[in-house]
Amino acid sequence: MVTSSFDYHAPTSVAEAAELLTRFGDSAKLLAGGHSLVPMMKSRLAEPKVLIDLGRIESMAYIREADGGLAIGAMTKYVDLETSDLVKSKAPALAQAAGMIADPLVRNMGTIGGSLAHADPAADLPAVMLALGARLITSSTGGHRTIEADDFFVDLLTTGLRPDEILSEIAIPALLPRTGTAYAKFGNKASHFAIVGVAASVTLSPDGTCEAARVGVTGAGPKATRATETEALLNGHRLLHGDQIDEDVIEAAAARAGAGVDLQEDIHASAEYRAHLTTVFAKRVIREAVSRAK
Amino acid sequence: MTYGISINVNGTQHTNEVESRLLLSSYLRETLNLTGAHIGCDTTSCGACTVLLNGAAVKSCTLFAVQANGATVTTIEGLATNGELHPIQEGFWEKHGLQCGFCTPGMILSAYDLLQRNPNPTEQEIRHGLAGNLCRCTGYHNIVKAVQYAAEKMSS
Known part of the structure; x- marks a missing residue:
């Protein structure tokens, strides 16, 4: 398949890319790893007149410790998130989710920033961003802006990015002591896209009471969403009695993980099945997060 | 342009x-x-x-x-050197890792990447490592054996 014709630009700095984006506006698309955009262009669902390739901006690919958490360049590839010891220790759910995206060939090209800015409703990383309380940092000719993950995923393929902004960095806050994070999904057998995916972050007090919980759901609705009812049913409740996980509390909380989600229906799964999967996977990841929080 | x-x-x-x-x-x-x-x-x-x-x-x-x-x-x-098959190519030959052969170049190059990162993969790791390559003949069993053969040969 052949895409429409386009002018190609390969800037070597974020400033240069921002200038190009401002200059070409709506007729331009940013190219990151290209594993969502190129297939869309081949099927002519996207026909940008100008492509601005961020692949040559070496300063956009990094994983650094920052304020006890992580600063991740938007052009960091999935394979690097999946294999990074720093990510495994500072944001286990992120390393776990990155290793479940598509297949190794895609993970050698796909980038965290590309995935988040594309905001595919079945992408894995948006749920993790919500659970980890990530902050998304943008660059434009006007400077930088920070968008909370909660405000970033607006609708199907729609984010809080302005047309002139480039997502340049993902900041993951430091995990509080006794915090566990986890991600799990029911993937499509062919594409491995999440039919439903759930990420959780749970902080326990020394006696096993939940001090803070954040749960993000992807795949179920048109955009990744916080499961706020589930979080409320976990907060302040004892999830660990000694070494024993309180299954009843977790089950009751997980049962509300689909509440407020505009459940989608397609050839892969009915809305009813997605609702079921949401509760099953919420339970699994909350249990896993609790066991890691010990 | x-x-x-x-x-x-x-x-x-x-x-x-x-x-x-x-x-x-x-x-x-x-x-x-x-x-x-x-x-x-x-x-x-x-x-x-x-x-x-x-x-x-x-x-x-x-x-x-x-x-x-x-x-x-x-x-x-570009994988063979001086007419000598790469151990992964040899593995596909020795273990009958292909039927129609359409997927074979991709399988071999994915296996190459896998063995670079993980020289001694388990069977499960080989199957996960080749998850991006489909064989419509469904000959996965011998493809896994071919990669195991190559891993052994390359580490010896």
Whole structure:
């Protein structure tokens, strides 16, 4: 398949890319790893007149410790998130989710920033961003802006990015002591896209009471969403009695993980099945997060 | 509009003027006449078009040739040295790791990437490592054996 014709630009700095984006506006698309955009262009669902390739901006690919958490360049590839010891220790759910995206060939090209800015409703990383309380940092000719993950995923393929902004960095806050994070999904057998995916972050007090919980759901609705009812049913409740996980509390909380989600229906799964999967996977990841929080 | 690119493919530097929309898979097959990277699904699913881009296995149908400007690319044609099969190629021969052969170049190059990162993979790790490559003959069993053969030979 052949895409429409386009002018190609390969800037070597974020400033240069921002200038190009401002200059070409709506007729331009940013190219990151290209594993969502190129297939869309081949099927002519996207026909940008100008492509601005961020692949040559070496300063956009990094994983650094920052304020006890992580600063991740938007052009960091999935394979690097999946294999990074720093990510495994500072944001286990992120390393776990990155290793479940598509297949190794895609993970050698796909980038965290590309995935988040594309905001595919079945992408894995948006749920993790919500659970980890990530902050998304943008660059434009006007400077930088920070968008909370909660405000970033607006609708199907729609984010809080302005047309002139480039997502340049993902900041993951430091995990509080006794915090566990986890991600799990029911993937499509062919594409491995999440039919439903759930990420959780749970902080326990020394006696096993939940001090803070954040749960993000992807795949179920048109955009990744916080499961706020589930979080409320976990907060302040004892999830660990000694070494024993309180299954009843977790089950009751997980049962509300689909509440407020505009459940989608397609050839892969009915809305009813997605609702079921949401509760099953919420339970699994909350249990896993609790066991890691010990 | 055309763009000048210079790519090292299988040890030879190639300099060409290409259209921006020319895919790397088409560049290799039609411009350089290297037909080992196959076009299967053409939708980023099957992995038949797999090549090594700066040493990492990627689907060449899903990037533009201009993106590979300045890069080093290895296709299946570049894996044997001095007429001597690479141990992974030998493994596919010895263990009957192919039936129709359409997926084979992609399987071999994905296995190459896998064994670079993990020289002694378990069977499960091999199967996960080849998750981006589909075999419509469903000959996965012997493909796994071929990779195991190569891992053993390469570590000895």
